[in-house]
Amino acid sequence: xxxxxxxxxxxxxxxxxxxxxxxxxxxxxxxxxxxxxxxxxxxxxxxxxxxxxxxxxxxxxxxxxxxxxxxxxxxxxxxxxxxxxxxxxxxxxxxxxxxxxxxxxxxxxxxxxxxxxxxxxxxxxxxxxxxxxxxxxxxxxxxxxxxxxxxxxxxxxxxxxxxxxxxxxxxxxxxxxxxxxxxxxxxxxxxxxxxxxxxxxxxxxxxxxxxxxxxxxxxxxxxxxxxxxxxxxxxxxxxxxxxxxxxxxxxx
Amino acid sequence: xxxxxxxxxxxxxxxxxxxxxxxxxxxxxxxxxxxxxxxxxxxxxxxxxxxxxxxxxxxxxxxxxxxxxxxxxxxxxxxxxxxxxxxxxxxxxxxxxxxxxxxxxxxxxxxxxxxxxxxxxxxxxxxxxxxxxxxxxxxxxxxxxxxxxxxxxxxxxxxxxxxxxxx
Ligand SMILES: [Zn+2]
Numbered sequence: 387x388x389x390x391x392x393x394x395x396x397x398x399x400x401x402x403x404x405x406x407x408x409x410x411x412x413x414x415x416x417x418x419x420x421x422x423x424x425x426x427x428x429x430x431x432x433x434x435x436x437x438x439x440x441x442x443x444x445x446x447x448x449x450x451x452x453x454x455x456x457x458x459x460x461x462x463x464x465x466x467x468x469x470x471x472x473x474x475x476x477x478x479x480x481x482x483x484x485x486x487x488x489x490x491x492x493x494x495x496x497x498x499x500x501x502x503x504x505x506x507x508x509x510x511x512x513x514x515x516x517x518x519x520x521x522x523x524x525x526x527x528x529x530x531x532x533x534x535x536x537x538x539x540x541x542x543x544x545x546x547x548x549x550x551x552x553x554x555x556x557x558x559x560x561x562x563x564x565x566x567x568x569x570x571x572x573x574x575x576x577x578x579x580x581x582x583x584x585x586x587x588x589x590x591x592x593x594x595x596x597x598x599x600x601x602x603x604x605x606x607x608x609x610x611x612x613x614x615x616x617x618x619x620x621x622x623x624x625x626x627x628x629x630x631x632x633x634x635x636x637x638x
Numbered sequence: 639x640x641x642x643x644x645x646x647x648x649x650x651x652x653x654x655x656x657x658x659x660x661x662x663x664x665x666x667x668x669x670x671x672x673x674x675x676x677x678x679x680x681x682x683x684x685x686x687x688x689x690x691x692x693x694x695x696x697x698x699x700x701x702x703x704x705x706x707x708x709x710x711x712x713x714x715x716x717x718x719x720x721x722x723x724x725x726x727x728x729x730x731x732x733x734x735x736x737x738x739x740x741x742x743x744x745x746x747x748x749x750x751x752x753x754x755x756x757x758x759x760x761x762x763x764x765x766x767x768x769x770x771x772x773x774x775x776x777x778x779x780x781x782x783x784x785x786x787x788x789x790x791x792x793x794x795x796x797x798x799x800x801x802x803x804x805x
Contacts, residue, residue: 430781439695507725511724511725526780
């Protein structure tokens with residue numbers, strides 16, 4: 387669903403990407419393969435919650451109808467969420483989780499770097515705040531792609547399987563939605579073609595170093611930015627929204 | 639128009655008080671050592687304090703804000719207004735030299751490089767062990783017990799330790 391406010395739509399795409407990715411990552415809490423990586427996954431989840439909050443606070447101001455950041459996070463319906471399908475993709479296993487993270491980070495590292503130059507001061511500040519965090523995330527997810535791909539026979543096979551499956555989800559991030567096109571024209575958002583080129587280079591270099599075969603299938607999934615989500619999304623929302631649905635307005 | 643004043647006896651008193659307000663997660667660092675207090679000024683009758691978050695989701699920030707408010711109120715320096723500012727973005731470069739010494743004594747390796755270096759050479763910096771000062775150390779995980787720390791291990795004394803990451 388698109389509103390009459392493309393800036394609000396744009397803010398929500400990226401707020402929702404962070405919130406939903408964070409929800410997925412936090413499912414790992416207490417289940418990580420080793421303690422240090424359990425902490426890495428949940429630290430990254432926490433950074434994304436912080437980013438989502440900054441963006442939802444701005445969204446609430448742009449919306450101007452008295453909604454709060456929590457209303458955006460917890461009481462919207464499935465069609466109102468604009469996150470990419472990649473963000474909601476289930477964890478499956480550590481290899482899938484690493485690859486999903488790498489696809490997100492390899493976009494955000496350049497996207498945020500350019501967003502610092504946004505003509506929207508608030509978004510520029512939030513991007514500047516988030517960029518350093520994403521640099522750490524990117525280093526971590528890239529290292530793990532290489533470590534698994536260039537690791538044992540089993541780790542290689544697991545991450546190659548994840549890559550073959552997730553490949554069709556990586557492109558949605560760099561295809562601008564209608565709202566994003568307006569933002570690009572107004573220089574609120576950066577040129578997506580440039581980011582796409584930088585990201586493709588990061589991806590290909592990393593997969594080469596990890597001895598992974600990049601799938602040749604060019605077809606890509608889309609729909610998340612318009613609110614059309616996968617069959618997994620309803621389950622995620624049911625869990626994430628439970629408290630506010632069962633006890634509306636519940637506060638600490 | 640309301641007059642804004644800095645460096646008054648009230649703002650100087652506030653600074654003295656804030657030297658005694660500590661980070662709840664690293665209790666040897668005061669909020670001034672941490673570099674999160676960006677401005678203290680009198681605006682009319684109100685003492686305004688600008689605070690910037692370390693990490694976007696640092697759970698200590700709310701506690702820091704409440705502690706600052708309470709300490710200044712208790713010292714009779716109120717009414718106090720706390721503002722959260724994002725720009726310029728917090729960096730470990732703002733940590734005081736005194737703060738870095740206190741961190742080391744507490745057993746946390748202080749941030750090494752200037753965070754201004756664009757391509758953070760993450761994990762490639764030599765970090766000295768806060769226990770035995772050996773540089774024969776290894777990064778176990780860039781994500782540690784809190785958002786601001788990485789986990790290291792000393793290969794000489796074999797102790798694990800926290801490193802306060804450059805940010
Ligand atoms: Zn040592």
